[in-house]
Amino acid sequence: MNESTSPSAAVRVDNLVKRYGAFVAVDHISFEIEPGEVFGLLGPNGSGKTTTIDCILQLLSYDKGEISLFGQPMAPTRYDLKRRLGVVPQNIAVFDELTVRENIDYFCSLYVTDKARRAQCVEAAIGFCGLEDFAAWRPKKLSGGLLRRLNIACGIAHKPDLAFFDEPTVAVDAQSRAQILEGIRVMNQAGATVVYTSHYMEEVEELCSRVAILDHGHIIAAGTVDELKAQVKAGETISVELPELPDGLTQKLQAMPQCLQAAYKDHTLTVRCANGPHNLLDVLGVVRDCHGVPGRVWSQPPTLNDVFLELTGRELRD
Amino acid sequence: MRVCKYALKMAARRPLFFLIYAVGLSVMGVVMALAVTRAEPAGSLQDVVRPQLEWGLVDEDRSELVAGLIDSLDELGPRVEVAQDRLAQEEAVAQGSVDCLFIVPAGFEEAFLKAARAGESLPSLDAAYGFTGAGGALASAAAERWLASAALAAAAHPEASAAQVAEEATRAARKTASVELMATPDAAEASSANAFTFYLEWSIYTTIASIIACTAALFTTFNRTDVRRRDLASPLTYRSFTLQVALAALAVTLACWLVSTAIGLLVFWQDAVALGAAGLASTLLASLAFMLFPLSVSFLAGQFGVSSQGANALGNLLGMAISFMGGAWISMTLLGPEIQAVARFTPGWWYTNALMSAQELAGSSHSAAVGSSILTDVGVVALFSVVLFCIALIAGKLREQTAAAGGNGAVQES
Numbered sequence: 020m021n022e023s024t025s026p027s028a029a030v031r032v033d034n035l036v037k038r039y040g041a042f043v044a045v046d047h048i049s050f051e052i053e054p055g056e057v058f059g060l061l062g063p064n065g066s067g068k069t070t071t072i073d074c075i076l077q078l079l080s081y082d083k084g085e086i087s088l089f090g091q092p093m094a095p096t097r098y099d100l101k102r103r104l105g106v107v108p109q110n111i112a113v114f115d116e117l118t119v120r121e122n123i124d125y126f127c128s129l130y131v132t133d134k135a136r137r138a139q140c141v142e143a144a145i146g147f148c149g150l151e152d153f154a155a156w157r158p159k160k161l162s163g164g165l166l167r168r169l170n171i172a173c174g175i176a177h178k179p180d181l182a183f184f185d186e187p188t189v190a191v192d193a194q195s196r197a198q199i200l201e202g203i204r205v206m207n208q209a210g211a212t213v214v215y216t217s218h219y220m221e222e223v224e225e226l227c228s229r230v231a232i233l234d235h236g237h238i239i240a241a242g243t244v245d246e247l248k249a250q251v252k253a254g255e256t257i258s259v260e261l262p263e264l265p266d267g268l269t270q271k272l273q274a275m276p277q278c279l280q281a282a283y284k285d286h287t288l289t290v291r292c293a294n295g296p297h298n299l300l301d302v303l304g305v306v307r308d309c310h311g312v313p314g315r316v317w318s319q320p321p322t323l324n325d326v327f328l329e330l331t332g333r334e335l336r337d
Numbered sequence: 338m339r340v341c342k343y344a345l346k347m348a349a350r351r352p353l354f355f356l357i358y359a360v361g362l363s364v365m366g367v368v369m370a371l372a373v374t375r376a377e378p379a380g381s382l383q384d385v386v387r388p389q390l391e392w393g394l395v396d397e398d399r400s401e402l403v404a405g406l407i408d409s410l411d412e413l414g415p416r417v418e419v420a421q422d423r424l425a426q427e428e429a430v431a432q433g434s435v436d437c438l439f440i441v442p443a444g445f446e447e448a449f450l451k452a453a454r455a456g457e458s459l460p461s462l463d464a465a466y467g468f469t470g471a472g473g474a475l476a477s478a479a480a481e482r483w484l485a486s487a488a489l490a491a492a493a494h495p496e497a498s499a500a501q502v503a504e505e506a507t508r509a510a511r512k513t514a515s516v517e518l519m520a521t522p523d524a525a526e527a528s529s530a531n532a533f534t535f536y537l538e539w540s541i542y543t544t545i546a547s548i549i550a551c552t553a554a555l556f557t558t559f560n561r562t563d564v565r566r567r568d569l570a571s572p573l574t575y576r577s578f579t580l581q582v583a584l585a586a587l588a589v590t591l592a593c594w595l596v597s598t599a600i601g602l603l604v605f606w607q608d609a610v611a612l613g614a615a616g617l618a619s620t621l622l623a624s625l626a627f628m629l630f631p632l633s634v635s636f637l638a639g640q641f642g643v644s645s646q647g648a649n650a651l652g653n654l655l656g657m658a659i660s661f662m663g664g665a666w667i668s669m670t671l672l673g674p675e676i677q678a679v680a681r682f683t684p685g686w687w688y689t690n691a692l693m694s695a696q697e698l699a700g701s702s703h704s705a706a707v708g709s710s711i712l713t714d715v716g717v718v719a720l721f722s723v724v725l726f727c728i729a730l731i732a733g734k735l736r737e738q739t740a741a742a743g744g745n746g747a748v749q750e751s
Contacts, residue, residue, distance in 0.1 A: 076570045098572035106570045112563035116347040128339035129571035173567070 027090025029054045029181050029212040030075060035084035037070050037236075044070045045081070046236035052214060052229075054089075054180075057207050059227030060216040061323060066233040068216040069109060072183050075214075076106060088181065102130055105179030105211075109186045111170050113158050119169055120145065120154040123176050130177035144176035147202060164195030171199060181212045188222060200226055220323035232327060239330045244323065251329045253279055253321045254294030257302050260314030261288050268309045275301060291325075340578060344555055344585030351554055354649075358547030359593040363600040366543055370536040370605065390472045393419035393435040395426065400446035402487065405503020409483045409510055410439075413476055430465050436472035438465045439480060446499050453488040454495050483510050531612060533605040534692045537624055538665040540597055541685050544624070545656035547593045548631035549638070552586040553648030556639025579733065586632060594628045613699035619711045623691035626718045630684045631655075633725035640733035659685035684721040687714045 030052040037045040045067045052058040060068045073079040075086055077095045086093045088100050113122045123141045131137040145154050148168040158166060167187060175182055184203060188196045203226060207213050217223055223230055224244050231241040240247055254277075264283045272281035272290055277298060280291040288306070292298040299318055306313055390413040396403055410416070417435045419426055429435050440463040448460045462480060466473020487506035494501065559565070559582050568578055598621065602609050609617055634655060638648045660666055662676075663685025669677055680686040691714035698707050 078566055078569055098574065101570065102572040104570065106567060108563060108566055110563045112567050114343075114347065114558065114564065116350050116558070117343065121343065121346070125339065125343045126567060126571075129568065129573045 028052060028087075029056070029089060030058075030214065031085075031087045031090075032071070032075065033085045033087075035071065035074060035081055035086065037067075037074055037079060037081045043236050045074065048084075048233075048236070048238055050231050050238060050241060052212060054212050055207070055210065056229060057203070057213040057215060057227045059223040059230040060214065060233060061218070061220060061223045061230050061327075062216075062233035063218055067236040068233055069185055070236075071233070072185055072214065072216060076104065076183065077101075103180040105175045105177065105182035107171050107174035107182065107184045107187050109189065111158075111166050113166075113169055113173060115158050118155050118157055119150055119161070119172075122158065122169060123172050126173040127176040130179075140176045140178060143178075144172040147175070147205075148172040149198060163190055164192050167191050167195060167199065171202065175206065179211060181214070182206065184213065184215045186217055187215075188217070188219065196222075220327075224323055230323070232323070232330070234327070234331050240326060247323060247326045248321045251321050251326050252293050253291045253325045253329065255292055255298055255321065256319045256325070257290045257292060257299055257316070258319070259288040259290070259302065259306060259311075259316050260286060261306070261311055262286055262314070263311075264288070265306075265309035265311045268306065268311060271305050271309060272302065275305065277301070338581060340559075340573070340581035341585045344559065344582055345588060347558060348551065348555055348585065348589050354550040354554060355547070355589075355593065355596075358543065358550050358652075359596045360600075362543035362547060363540065363597045366536050366539045366597075367600060367604050369539050370532045370601075374532040374535050374608075388414075388472060388475070390414035390436045390476045391417050391434070392476050393417045393426075393429060393438045395419060395421065395438070395440045397443045398441045398445040401499040402446040402449060402503050403441050405487070405500070405507055406439075406441075406480065406483055408503075409507050410476070410480060413479055426465075430467055433467060433469060436466060436470065437474075437476035437480075439463065440465070449484070449488070450491050450499060450502065453491040456492070459484065459488055483507070486510050531608045531696050533601055533608040533612065534620065534696050536601040536605055537598075537620060537692055538663070538689050539660075540601065540624075541627070541660045541663050541665045541688065542656040543597055544594070544628055545631040545634075545659055546652040547597070548590050548628060549635045549652030549655070550649050551589050551593060552632060552635040553638055553643070553652070554645050555582065555586050555589065556635060557643070557645045557648065560639055560642055579730075583636060586636065590628055590632045594625065598624060611699065612695060615704065615708065616695045616698040619695040619698060619708070619715075620692060623688055623695065623711065623715050623718065626715045626722075627684060627688045629719060629722035630659075630725070633722040633729065637725050637729035637732065640729045640736055642736065659683055662686060663689045665689060684718045687717040687721075690714045691718070 028051040030050075032051075033049050035045050035048045036043065048067070048071060050058075060071065062068050070079065074081045074084075075088075075093065077093060077097075088097075089103065091097070091100060093100055114125065117125060120141060123144050124137065127137050127140050127144070131140055145151055148171055150165065150168055150172060153161060153165060158169060161169060167190075171184075171187055174184075182203075187203075188199055191199065200222060203213055203215065215223065215227060227244070229241070229243055230247060231238045232247070233239070240250060242250075261283070268288070269281045269283060272278050272288075275292075277293045277295045278290060279293055280289075282289050290302050292302070295301075299316070303313065303316065392410055392413060394403075394407060394410070394416065396407075407416070414436075417429070419429050419435065419438060426438055426440075430438050442460075442463070445460060445462070451457075452459050462484060464473075464477040464480060466477060483506055486509040487502050490502045490505035490509070491497065494505070497505070559568075559578075569575075609620075612620060631652065634651070635648060638651060643651065662680040662683040664672075664680070665685065669680060669686075669689075672680075691711050694707050694711045694714065698704055698711070
């Protein structure tokens with residue numbers, strides 16, 4: 020990584036607005052990302068995540084707002100700033116005609132002109148993404164997971180100070196996903212600031228130190244994962260397997276003061292409860308009173324999906 | 338220069354278009370040039386051999402008029418005796434023993450003269466012939482022509498005897514118009530054309546199709562939205578990127594030109610030498626200038642995001658249109674003035690002009706004037722390319738401002 024020790028925010032977006040005709044894709048967004056952070060942009064498809072990143076990277080002009088990177092205003096001709104960035108786009112962006120090694124070398128050469136240093140960077144990226152056995156392969160021969168890893172290697176081979184990962188795990192198997200997330204963690208530990216967009220809340224929860232949740236071009240909530248979870252009323256979600264729903268059970272549950280929502284679907288009773296000491300016992304007591312025969316019972320703490328659900332009334336993946 | 342280097346690497350890994358267009362079409366050009374310029378020249382009138390026709394006649398009239406007809410038919414070829422038997426006559430025609438069999442019914446002379454002098458329709462002469470050759474129809478036409486002359490003579494001289502009418506008809510039939518065999522402009526040009534120059538003219542299509550197909554593949558690859566976004570997000574400037582890709586495309590263009598020209602020089606080296614040093618240099622200069630035209634078209638298509646297949650089709654259609662308008666396939670002298678006027682607005686016309694002038698350079702006493710004319714033609718050809726390049730650069734800048742090209746922010750540099 021570069022030796023920069025700028026005290027300023029790695030990314031500062033102030034009052035950003037991007038319109039496509041009458042449609043407002045990004046609506047007065049403001050946020051800051053500190054150096055060394057893994058910052059998550061979480062939101063459903065079409066919420067404005069990629070548009071925000073495109074504006075930061077100056078791939079899109081915007082209607083209003085200011086963007087600065089490392090304390091300096093970002094502009095299309097700020098090649099000094101662009102040199103410190105790494106981009107892993109949502110779509111696989113590699114050349115089919117070049118091998119894995121050549122692809123990484125090509126994109127690395129856009130940032131690193133010194134041949135010897137570039138060769139080191141390329142080999143390091145190949146090792147970092149676990150592509151050693153496929154370095155001489157053409158992309159068409161690679162599996163979906165390997166292609167994703169190549170896509171990442173092309174974006175980070177030059178060792179950027181600030182890396183943007185735009186939904187890097189879409190359509191990737193569990194093993195590759197774990198490797199990708201581990202790689203990002205290692206990068207971050209080495210000093211890189213990471214901006215990570217996804218609509219997979221589990222990934223964001225696992226990876227990001229701070230998160231901004233976007234919906235319809237707005238930031239509807241921002242903070243650490245714990246801070247976001249603390250914003251919601253839901254303390255836990257209790258699920259009870261029930262072969263049949265006894266009469267009046269959901270009504271009795273909803274009458275409980277700590278119950279926020281009770282629903283029965285696919286032989287499973289789901290009860291969202293506010294924070295409280297005896298939620299599980301109270302729910303099971305009502306089930307027993309109604310002569311219900313519970314099967315498996317489990318309780319989940321609130322997730323980012325609960326946060327999104329409470330803020331928007333919709334599931335994150337709707 | 339890494340972009341340029343990798344662009345060339347990618348071009349080298351896709352040799353199909355190069356082999357099909359640059360090599361394949363050049364070989365076709367060689368065949369065309371050999372076929373046209375090495376063809377036998379048109380012969381003189383004396384070379385035309387009149388066919389000998391074998392004919393038969395069943396004469397049931399035995400009149401003086403028919404005797405005159407027989408004398409006339411004797412000039413076509415030997416008369417074949419045919420038996421009076423109808424089956425034998427049919428067999429003679431069917432088996433080709435005679436090219437044509439005439440049957441003159443009894444009373445033909447009397448009916449013929451009477452009808453001719455009264456202005457009524459003439460009695461017909463039965464003629465039977467097969468369709469395996471044109472000889473029968475030719476003999477029948479000759480007999481009809483003689484009878485038409487006889488009818489005119491009979492009408493003109495009401496008192497003349499049948500023998501006199503026959504004599505007059507024979508005299509008239511022997512009169513022939515003076516015929517001079519003239520070569521068409523195409524044939525005249527072809528017979529005197531320099532094969533190498535003809536090859537280059539025909540190669541207008543080869544040049545346009547091969548260069549557009551090969552270079553468009555490069556432009557399409559680098560203008561693909563996903564990879565273009567990566568380029569735009571990088572510190573590589575728009576100017577440097579465009580120049581490097583254009584440079585790689587120029588190298589591919591030069592390779593197409595080299596292969597096409599080398600094939601022509603190899604096969605038609607004697608014709609190339611016959612042009613003289615100045616003529617050959619002018620020819621090569623003109624073809625070098627002309628190759629920039631398809632490159633600029635391809636560059637323009639790339640800026641508009643035309644797909645590889647689209648550019649391929651464009652190359653073929655444009656190649657055909659420019660070849661036609663340049664007179665590579667049909668001499669411009671055979672085309673209407675409107676077409677000739679429009680052709681001046683295409684580079685092919687100026688290019689073929691330069692090639693024609695280069696042919697004259699060797700034996701011309703006004704080589705300075707011819708040389709100046711060639712330079713003008715070459716200059717106009719180059720001008721077409723310069724204009725298209727400028728349009729392409731503007732189009733590229735404008736298109737970069739659309740999301741389809743990868744974004745619109747990164748081109749706001751001065």
